[in-house]
Amino acid sequence: MSKKRSGIKKTLFLTSMVLPGAIWFFFLRYLPMAGIVLAFKNYKVYPKNPTFWNNLMHSAWTGLKNFEFLFATTDSWIYIRNTICYNVLWIILGLVIAVAFAIMLHELTNKFVAKTYQTLMFFPYFLSWVVASYFLLAFLDPTRGLVDNFLLSKGLEKIDWYNTPKYWPVILTICNLWKNIGYSSILYLAAITGIDTTQYEAAAIDGATKWQQIFYVTIPNLRPMICILLIMNVGKIFNSDFGLFYTVPLNSGSLFSATQVIDTYIYRVLTATNNIGMSTAGGLLQNAVGFVCIMFANKVVKKIDEDSALF
Amino acid sequence: MANAKVKKRRINSISVPAEIICHIVLILFCLLCIVPFVFVVIISFTSQDSIRAIGYSFFPKTTSFEAYNYVMKLGDQLWRSYFNSFFITVAGTFFTMLVTILYSYGLYRKDFKFRKFFTFWAFFTMLFGGGLAPTYVVCKTVLGLSDSYWAVIIPMLLNPFNIIVMRTFFQSSIPEELIDAAAIDGAGEYTTLFKIIIPISKPGIATVGLLSALAYWNEWFIPMLYIREAKFYPLQYLLMQMQTKVDFLVKNSSMIGAEASNIVSDLPSDSLRMALVVLIVVPIACAYPFFQRYIVSGLTIGSVKG
Amino acid sequence: MKKRILAVLLSCTMVLAAVGCGASSGGQVQIGADSGNSAQATSEGGDNAGAAEVDAASLDPVTLKMYFHGSNVTDDSKVMEEVNAYLKDKINVTLEPIWGTWGDFDQNAVLALQGGDDIDIYFTCSWSADEYNKFARDGYWVRLDNPENNLIEKYGQDLWNLLPEVLVNGATINGADGYGVYAVPGYKDIATQNCWDVNVDLLEKYGYTLDDIKNTDYYGFEEILKKVKEGEGKDFYPLLVEGAVLERMVDNTIIVTGDSATGNFMSYYLDPTDVSKPGKYGNKLVNKFETEEFKKFVDQTRKYYLEGFIDPAMGNKNQANDTRTNKQLSGEYLIGTQSYSLGYELQASQERGIHVEMVPCTDAYVDTTSSQGAMMAISTASKNPDRAMMFLNLLNTDPTLMTLLNYGVEDIHYTKNGDGTITFTEKRADYQPWTNGVGNVTILPPTDAQGVDFWDGFKSYYGAAKEIPVLGFAYDSSQMESQMGAVANVVDEYMLSLCTGTVDPEEKLPEFLKKLDDNGIKGIIDDANSQLDTFMAAKGQ
Structure with missing residues (x-):
């Protein structure tokens, strides 16, 4: 009897803990989700009382018409391919490099130097893609760029970077890693720091080398964090970092075959049409794909x- | 005790060559990270004439303070906005951490009856959202958010990503026996959380705190939507406004006519862009070590046994 | 009682001022008819204002929220105090302005509209995100000449009599409530005239004169460009172009409103010798990239590019704008492209420190885009459309109110000079709405920089601008949105680099045309042409 009561009490207490957050999610996330129906409507103003909800209710249903634009182009395949391939590549590279950096930082004997490295690694996170694009331009500029001037001084042919798509998968990959590694390695580093040090001591006493400790103590302990970040990244497989693909190549048309991804495609369509139904439809499709992928990944894990x- | 620690470190650390390799890799990467920022600082002190003549360069022909002088013309508004940003960041991070910790602790407890439901409740919002317009309408009309600090803090209060990361930190660093032990000692749920769990989860809390502090500090979009009174402008938005204004005018000068080109010609547009970055990054970069203290050295889990 | 006398006195002086104003512009020949109208209209405005004064007390007090674009306002307290005191006596209205800036207007105004915010009046135009034609079709704007509730007839007579006919024609469109007017067009620089922007100092340095530019065209620039390039060195690019504008200048095509956000893939050809007539394709819209004119143009541009006359930076959208502005300001060009507005050459000469002259490609003309350059629309979400119209009428006809709202308070933000011009004080920095975005600028006093007869010149220049045959037409793409999106992406991919010569047209142009076809450009053009036919038929009646 008393055990049951304490069970109820526990549930009550724990529920009270999650409640503020749950309420927030309800108002700020679930209530607006009513707007998802916009994807299936032709949003028009309801002239008698044009509040948002009235407009929404009285707009005509259009079925899947708002989704058509995603596949109305001969480039659908290109942007889908680009979106997914870049994401897969970056999830893998990002994971390996960030974990490696986190372990390195943790193993350094001089903690002050480790802290300094870590601070510096975070700097790209502060710089917007616009700023990064200027930096890149200083190197790749067709007339005054450092790289082309270097090539010319060596008697080599200069490269028209902003009109040659084949270099961009590499450039974009470097940019993406540069910006995000600091951020994700800090998550792994914090997880490593949380590992009970007695585990290492025990391993050391058992004669495990440092490598063995990394493989048998650090990585297994990192597994929850790796899995969670992996799952969450898989959920964004159909999304992409707009600024990276739009701003960094300076919106250059000749590079579309390497830089067009679903977000840039949707953006370009919407600046042309400014249709709220279509933008909702685009987002919904991305989310739905992400949802399927995340459920699948979760199941596997x-x-x-x-x-x-x-x- | 201190002696023992040093000794332990020496015994159980990587070999010298391995450490050297680590240093080389990290130094190279750090250079890659810091050089663009140095570049930004240099450009921010470059005169517009020099940029027009030789473009962005590490070695400008002439230096100038024109970009900073231009920003300083904002006068009191600038300091007011610094204060707003500071206040929003501190207060926002505090509330975010409070609610995030409470929520993720609930999700962490395996014996919590509604754990699955609330996990999904948070996680689902990470994938599906109503979009900008409906969110705006809810915030404006249902919650009445406008022209106050709350109007910036509330819309960004929670982030399911942070909640799940926080939960994972709890999972990987708190042994379940600890909670059982506390329960047997008769500690209430709140006491357990605040007196036992939080002190030993500092690395995780500091990390999530850092991420949300950064988010608050960098945010300009939400203030743009909900704040119209200049006295509540955070720094990032104030500066972003300058930036978007310049971009818009340069882009649309043919539509707007002579007036636009007039304004553009007065602006140190390129160096301004960079000066704004400097003004935003420097304060938060200074605050960074504060969080880092907990992340890198962390508190060891020793307290479990004690 | 005292107040009443004051009001009568005030309205009297206003009538006098208005008559004076009308008389001075009556001296202008070109817009004789217009100025007659305006004199009459303004004096009527004065009378009405007097009448409204009597009524003001009987009107319920109302607060109007008005969303402006492009403002730079940090302290409006003094101005609003005066404006609202003035408005209270006139129409018993309290004005609550929202000072949208260049940076935030597009995002915020659209959200406010979609969210049904209680804002009464919005700035709108052909180039902002709350685009006049589209938002009229979607039902966001109140139709002002709605037969059931004709706000113009009721409250906007004075204003309508004062506006040039082309402006009204440009504002008359197909909207949610039929063919009519959905916003009050602002009387500002309403004409389009594309000009070669010539750096005369440099030109003369190489022994040429402005006539050498005037007497030739784009295809004849080569010799001059070559000589200057040789003289100025490898890093100098004499031809400073905006790809899209250059194409319009060379081919004499106009912006077709409704596809401007898609990169203007539709062309309407004008007769360069008489802009009020259509060009060789008649009243038809054509696929811009298919014509022989376009082919000739891109071939020539490629040639110029390869000879080093065009900066490669012009081929990147994001880089082009910055580079162009910088080169203009440092005077590092010989011939540029410029969409002209009155007095620009003087302003440019001053800014750049060189002698700048403009060589027009055609006469000034009014097209839909330019006539819809700045407008004020009443939102369907407004609770008081009647009062909003009353206010707009007053704002656009009453010099006192216009000056107050636009230039601020006398002796605080500006001071009056003896000759009728005004000089801004330092305080003006705190209060700078975008002049053209507020309303009818022609009732403002001239600034000392503009000079005493600025507005006369203004009215004669813009009054003389000819109406193109398809003025008022805006393409409604709502049936073709998917195709528009697909085509917009293709245009983004090829157009700028072709129009600046950075890619080889031999290879890319056929590729481009095929891709446009595959993405359904033909269907869009056909749809647009059938709309244009209907429009022309309606307009002809």
Whole structure:
């Protein structure tokens, strides 16, 4: 009897803890979700009382018409391919490099130097893509760029960077890693710091080398964090960093075959049409794909390691 | 005790050559990270004439303070906005952390009856959203957010990503026995969380705190939507306004006519862009070590046993 | 009682001022008819204002919110105090301005509109995000000449009599409530005239004169460009172009309103010798990139590019604007492209420190885009459309109110000079709405920089601008949105680099045309042409 009561009490307390957040989610996230129906409507003003909700209710249903624009182009395949390939590549590279950096930082003997490195690694996170694009331009500018001047001084042919798509997968990859590694390695580093040091001591006493400790202590302990970040990144497989693909190549048309991704395509369509239904439809499709992928990834992770799964 | 620690470190650390390699890799990467920022600082002190003549360069022909002077013309508004940003960041981070910790602690507890439901409740919002216009309408009409600090803090209060990361930190650093032990000692749920769990989760809390502080500090879009009174402008928005104004005018000068080109010709547009970055980054970069203290050295889990 | 006398006195002086104003512009020959109208209209405005004064007390007090574009206002307290005191006596209205800036207007105004915010009056035009034609079709604007509730007839007579006919024609469009007027057009620089922007100092340095430019065209610039390039060295690019503008200048095509955000892939050809007539394709819209004119143009541009006359930076959208502005300001060009507004050459000469002259490609003309350059629309979400119209009428006809709202308070933000011009004080820095975005600028006093007869010159220049045959037409793409999106992406991919010569047209132009076809450009052009036919038929009646 008393055990049951304490069970109810516990549930009550824990519920009270999540409640403020839950309420916030309700108002700020779930209520606006009513707007998703915009994807299936032709949003028009309801002249008698044009509030948002009235407009929404009285607009005509259009079925899937708002989604058509995503596939009305001969370039659908290109932007889908680009979006997914870049994402897959960057999820893998990002994971490996960020974990490696986190372990390195953790293993350095001089903590002051480690802190300094870490601070510096975070700087790109502060710089917007616009600023980064100017920096890149200083190197790749067709007339005054450092790289082309270097090539010319060596008697080599100069490269028209902003009109030659083949270099851009590499350039974009470097840019993406440059900006995000600092951010994700700090998450891994914090997770490593949380590992119980007695585990290392025990391993050391058992005669494990540093490499063995990394493989048998650090990485297994990082597994929940790796899995969670992986799952969440998989959920964004159909999204892309707009600024990176739009601003960094200076919006150059000749590069579209390498830089057009779903977000830039939608953006370009919407500046042309400014249709709120279409923008909602585009976002909804991205989210739906992400949702399917994330559920799948979660299932896979759950099979391998129950505890590391998202839910 | 201190002696023992040093000794332990020496025994259980990587070999010298391996450490040297680590240093080289990290130094190279750090250079890659810091050089663009140095570049930004240099451009911000470059005169517009020099930019027009030789473009962006590490070695400008002439230096000048014109961009900073231009920003300083904002006068009191600039300092007011610095204060606003500071206040919003501190207050916002505090509330964010409070609600985030409470929520993710609930999700962390395996014996919480509604754990699955609330996990999904938060997680689902990470994927699906109503879009900008409906969110705007809810904030404006249902919640009545406008022209106050709350109007910036509330819309960004929670981030499901942070909640899930926080939960994962709890998972990987707090042994479940600890909670059982606390329960047996008769500690209430709140006491357990605040007296036992939070002190030993400092690395995770500092990390999530850092991320949300950065988010508050960098935010300009939400203030743009909900704040019209200049006295509440945070710094980032104030400066962003300058920037977007310049961009817009340069782009649309043919539509707007002579007036636009008039304004543009008065602006140190390129160096201004960079000066704004400097003004935003420097304060937060200074605050960074504060968080970092907890992340890098962290508190060891020793307290579990004690 | 005292107040009443004051008001009568005030309205009397206003009538006098208005008559004086009308008389001075009556001296102008070109817009004789117009100025007659305006004199009459303004004096009527004065009378009405007097009448409204009597009524003001009987009107319920109302607060109007008005969303401006492009403002730079940090302290409006003094101005609003005066404006509202003035408005209270006139129409019992309190004005609550929202000072949208260049940076935030597009995002915020659209959200406010979509969200149904209680804002009464919005700035709108052909180039802002709350685009006049589209938002009229979607039902965001109140139709002002709605037969059931004709606001213009009721409250806007004075204003309508004062506006030039081309402006009204440009504002008359197909909207949610039929063919009519959905916003009050602002009387500002309403004409389009594309000009070669010539650096005369440099030109003369190489022994040429302005006549050498005037007597030839784009295809004849080569010799001059070559000589200057040789003289100025490898890093100098004599031809400073905006790709899209250059194409319009060379081919004498106009912006077709409704596809401007898609990169203007539709062309309407004008007769360069008489802009009030259509060019060789008649009253038809054509695919811009298919014509022989376009082919000839891109071939020549490529040639110029390869000879080093055009900066490669012009081929990148994001880089082009900055580079162009910088080169203009440092005077590092010989011939540029410029969409002209009155007095620009003087202003440019001053800014750049060189002697700048403009060589027009055609006469000035009024097209839909330029006539819709700045407007004020009443939102359908407004609770008081009647009062909003009353206010707009007053704002556009009453010099006192216009000057107050636009230039601020006398002796604080500006001072009056003996000759009728005004001089801004330092305080003006705190209060700078975008002049053209507020309303009818022609009732403002001239500034000392503009000179005493500025507005006379203004009215004669813009009054003389000819109406193109398709004025008022705006393409409604709502049936073709998917195709528009697809085509917009293709245009983005090829157009700028072709129009600046940075890619080889031999290879890219056929590729471009094929891709446009594959993405359904033909369907859009056909749709647009059938709309144009209907429009022309309606206009002809």
